[in-house]
Amino acid sequence: MSDLLDLYQEVILDHNKRPRNFGALESPDREATGYNPLCGDQLVLDVALDGDGGAIKDIRFRGSGCAISKASASLMTEAVKGKTIAESEKLFERFHELLTGDPSVRGEAGAELGKLAVFEGVREFPVRVKCATLAWHTLQAALEKAEAPATTE
Amino acid sequence: MSEPVKSPALSSEARQEARAPQGGATLDVEAVRRDFPALALAPYGKPLVYLDSAASAQKPEVVIETEARCYREFYANVHRGVHYLSAKATVAYEDARRKTARFIGARNPNEIIFVRGTTEGINLVASSYGRRHVGAGDEVLITTMEHHSNIVPWQLLCEEKGATLKVAPINDRGEVELDELEKLMGQRTRLFATVHVSNALGTINPVREMIALAHARGIPVLLDGAQAVPHMPVDVAELDCEFYVFSGHKAFGPSGIGALYGKLELLQEMPPYQGGGEMIRTVSFEKTEYADPPARFEAGTPNIAGAIALGTTVDYLEAIGMDAVWAHEENLLGYGTALLENQPGLRLIGTAREKVGVLSFVMDGVHPHDIGTILDREGIAVRTGHHCAQPVMDRFGVPATVRASLALYNIREELDQLAAALAKVRELFA
Structure with missing residues (x-):
């Protein structure tokens, strides 16, 4: 059960049970929907930008998904709130490296990731990587004002 | 059977x-x-x-072994060569057709068309039979519990023809209510396509009763038997359905092979599904004459070893x-x-x-x-x-x-x- 405990760390279980920033924003500047067609998970993201549109002022999410995707969305909203768009894009890159990259470089990435490092265990479960990245793909779509819904495929 | x-x-x-x-x-x-x-x-x-x-x-080992043996000992293209290996492969391939027919109760092996699987079988019926018999204003009837493979081919057909897809509801147990189904069978219903056994719910549909209701109104019936064939005796002639489809891979056979059963008189009047080798009688640039079923619907080199191993699979199941x-x-x-x-x-x-x-x-x-x-x-x-x-x-x-x-x-x-x-x-x- 040890690798399962690496995957389902306390922080992840906690954010699954009590997701932060869950719900809708009253007047979002951006909204995007993300799907994982493999499992039917669906996520809607509302983003409010600051005055000059360069940073994420507020962010909320809703939808249905597994513990990994829900916790990832919850932790992502915490991590990117207040960050500039460029900073949040950089963070997604780092996060993606954590899940799929070479384990030897994780120390460096880990430092920037803060709490998001709890998803390191996902690396051992390759089929679950898409669950962890759905929220981030959706955020990317929202920031790029994409017409089509984001998808993990 | x-x-x-x-x-x-x-x-x-x-x-x-x-x-x-x-x-x-x-x-x-x-x-x-x-x-x-x-x-x-x-x-x-x-x-x-x-x-x-x-x-x-x-x-089962015997299926794995058959496929391997086919490639080692009697593999060549079927229906084409005059040589020893081609003749052996052709005999084995047509033997598998006979066995498959016997296994699901088809009276005539020519009523069995080898396809990639259930999905291809349904697509074949939708594009060949469906295109000819479904027109603008017509209806195709399915149920709520269909697999996407028994929804999307009909949606594509209806979209192309200006026809409507009707869907019979299911109750909280996951059963089709026959009186609800009957209400949806109308003058414009050109085909009723239903799953025999639901993959998501396990429901065994009362297909005999469903077929009787449809036939009383002259509506032909296609049964998606992907989840039925691996688990229960099936006799298509006794069921009297027009079409029956199943996949080898869900029935302990190889992937990439399956069978479509169709009543011979329907298959005979259906246009080809794909064009190519094997499905013709004569070809010239002015006119091509099509082969009789099943060859008409098996364009190109088929999954030879897969079909032969499917024959072994049904032997295995019959023995049990x-x-x-x-x-x-x-x-x-x-x-x-x-x-x-x-x-x-x-x-x-x-x-x-x-x-x-x-x-x-x-x-x-x-x-x-x-x-x-x-x-x-x-x-x-x-x-x-x-x-x-x-x-x-x-x-x-x-x-x-x-x-x-x-x-x-x-x-x-x-x-x-x-x-x-x-x-x-x-x-x-x-």
Whole structure:
């Protein structure tokens, strides 16, 4: 059960049970929907930008998904709130490296990731990587004002 | 096959009988298990508990061996060469057609068309028969519990022709109500296409009654038998359906091979599905004459080894006896249903009175995906997700389920292991 405990760390279980920033924003500047067609998970993201549109002022999410995707969305909203768009894009890159990259470089990435490092265990479960990245793909779509819904495929 | 079709219209008395061991109708499950090499695997060091046969079934050694032997000993293209190997391969290929016909009760082997699987079989009927018989303002009727493969081909056809797709509702148990179905059979209904057994719910449809209702209105019927053929005796001639489709891979045969049964008089008047070699009589640039069925619908080099191994598969199943398979699985389903019903916070999705061994469920507070991952690490293979039946998920208001599906090689101990692993799930997500 040890690798399962690496995957389902306390922080992840906690954010699954009590997701932060869950719900809708009253007047979002951006909204995007993300799907994982493999499992039917669906996520809607509302983003409010600051005055000059360069940073994420507020962010909320809703939808249905597994513990990994829900916790990832919850932790992502915490991590990117207040960050500039460029900073949040950089963070997604780092996060993606954590899940799929070479384990030897994780120390460096880990430092920037803060709490998001709890998803390191996902690396051992390759089929679950898409669950962890759905929220981030959706955020990317929202920031790029994409017409089509984001998808993990 | 002279055996009557048992399961779809099985009376409760007959079901009781089927449950009791009878001469020639019992299955030596330990012997069966030894036939399937994959069942000896141990993922993560745990003995494999394979409860995902509804997605794809494991293969007996004899099927694996046939496919390998074909490539080693009698492989060449079929219906083309005058040489020794081509003749041998052709005989084996056509033998497999005869065996497949016998297995599902088709009276004439020419009524069996080899296809890639159920999906291709349905697409073949939609594009060949459907294009000719469905026009603007017409209707095609299906049910809510269809697999996407029995929805999308009809949507494409209706879109192309300006026809309408009608959908028969299901009740909370996951059953089609016959009176609701009947109401949807109208003057413009050109075809009724339904699943014989639901992959997501396990429901066995009352196909005899459904066919009678359709035929009373002159409506032809296609049955998607992907989940029926591996578990129960099927006799298409007795059912009197116009089309019947199934996949080899779900019935312990190779992937990439399946069969479409069609009544010969319908096949004879249907246009080709794909153009190419093998499906013609004569070709010139002015006019091409098509071959008779089944060759008309088998353009190009087919899955030769797969078809031959499918022949071995049905031999294998006939030797065990589909009555015995059915009795074994029904017994197992009863055991598994009782076991899961007693799990705290668990809800079974699909509680039809007539069911095959499909245990689809959700658990309070835990997403099916997470359950699937935890079970996997216990060596238990289940399917999680929407099972290519999103309308069914919508009907029951769930995004996904966990599905444990049973087959002839499963045993009670494996269901006990499933229950024990579900306790671990609850512990982790408490």
